[in-house]
Amino acid sequence: MGRSGLLLKLELQSNPEMLCVVRHALAQLAETLGFSRAECRAVVLAVDEALTNIIRHGYGGEEGHPIHASFRWIAVRRDGKHGRALEIVLEDSGKKIDCAKLCGRPLEDVRPGGLGMHFINECMDAVEFRRKLGRNQLRLIKLLDGPKPEMGA
Amino acid sequence: MGRSGLLLKLELQSNPEMLCVVRHALAQLAETLGFSRAECRAVVLAVDEALTNIIRHGYGGEEGHPIHASFRWIAVRRDGKHGRALEIVLEDSGKKIDCAKLCGRPLEDVRPGGLGMHFINECMDAVEFRRKLGRNQLRLIKLLDGPKPEMGA
Amino acid sequence: MQISARRLDKTTIFDVTGDVDLATSPELRKALLHELRDARIPRVILNLKAVRYMDSSGVASLVEGLKVSRDSGAKLILYGLTPSVREVLQLSKLLKIFEIYENEEQAISP
Amino acid sequence: MQISARRLDKTTIFDVTGDVDLATSPELRKALLHELRDARIPRVILNLKAVRYMDSSGVASLVEGLKVSRDSGAKLILYGLTPSVREVLQLSKLLKIFEIYENEEQAISP
Numbered sequence: 001m002g003r004s005g006l007l008l009k010l011e012l013q014s015n016p017e018m019l020c021v022v023r024h025a026l027a028q029l030a031e032t033l034g035f036s037r038a039e040c041r042a043v044v045l046a047v048d049e050a051l052t053n054i055i056r057h058g059y060g061g062e063e064g065h066p067i068h069a070s071f072r073w074i075a076v077r078r079d080g081k082h083g084r085a086l087e088i089v090l091e092d093s094g095k096k097i098d099c100a101k102l103c104g105r106p107l108e109d110v111r112p113g114g115l116g117m118h119f120i121n122e123c124m125d126a127v128e129f130r131r132k133l134g135r136n137q138l139r140l141i142k143l144l145d146g147p148k149p150e151m152g153a
Numbered sequence: 154m155g156r157s158g159l160l161l162k163l164e165l166q167s168n169p170e171m172l173c174v175v176r177h178a179l180a181q182l183a184e185t186l187g188f189s190r191a192e193c194r195a196v197v198l199a200v201d202e203a204l205t206n207i208i209r210h211g212y213g214g215e216e217g218h219p220i221h222a223s224f225r226w227i228a229v230r231r232d233g234k235h236g237r238a239l240e241i242v243l244e245d246s247g248k249k250i251d252c253a254k255l256c257g258r259p260l261e262d263v264r265p266g267g268l269g270m271h272f273i274n275e276c277m278d279a280v281e282f283r284r285k286l287g288r289n290q291l292r293l294i295k296l297l298d299g300p301k302p303e304m305g306a
Numbered sequence: 307m308q309i310s311a312r313r314l315d316k317t318t319i320f321d322v323t324g325d326v327d328l329a330t331s332p333e334l335r336k337a338l339l340h341e342l343r344d345a346r347i348p349r350v351i352l353n354l355k356a357v358r359y360m361d362s363s364g365v366a367s368l369v370e371g372l373k374v375s376r377d378s379g380a381k382l383i384l385y386g387l388t389p390s391v392r393e394v395l396q397l398s399k400l401l402k403i404f405e406i407y408e409n410e411e412q413a414i415s416p
Numbered sequence: 417m418q419i420s421a422r423r424l425d426k427t428t429i430f431d432v433t434g435d436v437d438l439a440t441s442p443e444l445r446k447a448l449l450h451e452l453r454d455a456r457i458p459r460v461i462l463n464l465k466a467v468r469y470m471d472s473s474g475v476a477s478l479v480e481g482l483k484v485s486r487d488s489g490a491k492l493i494l495y496g497l498t499p500s501v502r503e504v505l506q507l508s509k510l511l512k513i514f515e516i517y518e519n520e521e522q523a524i525s526p
């Protein structure tokens with residue numbers, strides 16, 4: 001690992017076929033860092049959903065636009081104890097995110113779509129959006145040995 | 154795909170645990186591009202061996218040094234026909250490569266080590282070393298529907 | 307992802323393999339809508355045993371299939387849920403909405 | 417990569433799982449040298465059925481094991497070669513140097 005805790009940086013294009021490539025790299029990275037199988041699946045799902053949103057909403061489904069992803073191993077303090085977490089930052093130069101739309105929708109209403117943000121929030125321990133120098137920045141954090149998610153084994 | 158044919162860029166650290174992460178991403182990328190299973194294995198082996206050499210020889214086994222990898226889908230002309238190829242460029246800021254040592258060794262002499270360059274040459278259709286602005290650059294090309302390697306199915 | 311269809315009497319079984327994501331879910335959606343809406347098959351069974359990964363776009367395709375099946379009085383049945391599929395359906399609170407079985411035998415003759 | 421040992425009479429079988437690469441081959445090397453050189457086991461069998469990937473550093477560990485086995489009059493036997501393992505041994509022109517069998521039964525009683 002680099003001094004900054006940097007593990008990996010990716011630059012990909014907004015093509016749906018690249019999602020599978022990122023998922024495979026990330027699943028392996030998370031496993032190497034010591035996350036459980038269920039945690040690995042959760043991290044992979046969250047990042048896949050976030051990239052899907054960037055491709056569909058940020059870039060309006062257009063291929064060939066750049067997306068940057070960086071993966072860092074960071075120190076965190078929780079309940080007075082030192083711990084470690086995987087920090088993932090996704091950046092795109094797509095349409096400005098309308099934060100009002102991000103909150104998701106009530107799940108009681110069974111219909112297609114509108115699940116992505118819900119998955120991201122359930123799977124990660126922290127989710128932050130930022131607009132910076134004309135770019136959208138999404139920061140996702142997953143604690144090692146974090147609270148167990150509802151989704152189970 | 155971007156206009157330049159860029160598929161993916163990676164920046165990783167010279168840590169052996171990262172090899173597995175790169176292999177998984179690359180295996181998936183090559184499969185998506187339409188390479189056969191055997192060709193995917195060949196590309197993955199070549200890149201893994203090249204990264205192993207950068208970590209061991211370029212950086213003397215030290216962790217935390219940067220390695221850049223880029224993957225492009227390029228047009229090639231072969232036997233008067235148009236074709237496609239995967240171009241992979243690996244860059245490091247490690248020790249200058251001694252090209253005299255690169256040629257490998259005769260395989261008749263059964264002993265550990267000295268196989269990496271041989272694998273890279275067998276697995277790829279073109280291999281080029283360059284020193285540029287204090288960096289080592291290794292360029293590897295794999296033709297889609299290229300000549301069948303000796304290694305079989 | 308790959309889908310192959312087995313057509314029995316009044317039932318189609320789709321064997322789905324691989325990852326269902328933004329790149330591949332349109333194909334799953336198309337297969338479901340064709341069978342349920344166009345061919346008006348009364349029962350469509352999805353074999354998900356070999357689905358390594360599913361995300362919200364896959365779930366959206368399943369939900370759309372379910373809607374169409376209800377509209378046309380047909381049945382959409384799932385079996386062979388892997389951890390990935392089970393988890394996304396659970397996160398979507400849809401485990402109880404779908405008709406789900408352990409294996410093909412139970413799915414065919416419930 | 418994971419290695420687990422089964423110790424029979426005068427024979428050790430190592431079950432190797434996962435990827436053998438720069439990160440993991442030192443562990444395989446250590447296990448082989450311990451069994452062949454330190455414990456002086458007369459026959460070491462490597463079950464490679466679950467090895468998804470092997471590179472030149474893995475081959476180097478096998479070659480070192482082979483050298484030590486010859487020096488100490490022991491046997492090193494491989495079985496269950498996956499395509500990845502078979503290919504790197506073929507590229508290394510080592511398929512004929514190693515004693516290789518299809519399955520455990522053949523490896524144990526050749």
Ligand SMILES: Nc1ncnc2c1ncn2[C@@H]1O[C@H](COP(=O)(O)OP(=O)(O)O)[C@@H](O)[C@H]1O
Nearest residue numbers: 053054057058097101102113114115116117118
């Ligand atoms: N990266 C993004 N850029 C722009 N808008 C976004 C982005 N991600 C999410 N959104 C907005 O948030 C809404 C909810 O997203 P989500 O829960 O993933 O459901 P869906 O994508 O199926 O609509 C989207 O419909 C969109 O309006």
Ligand SMILES: Nc1ncnc2c1ncn2[C@@H]1O[C@H](COP(=O)(O)OP(=O)(O)O)[C@@H](O)[C@H]1O
Nearest residue numbers: 206207210211250254255266267268269270271
């Ligand atoms: N990236 C590199 N940087 C510096 N030297 C290298 C590099 N790659 C290969 N070499 C040199 O080429 C030699 C042959 O490499 P290789 O065939 O992979 O076998 P091995 O690494 O087992 O020695 C190495 O021993 C080293 O001296």
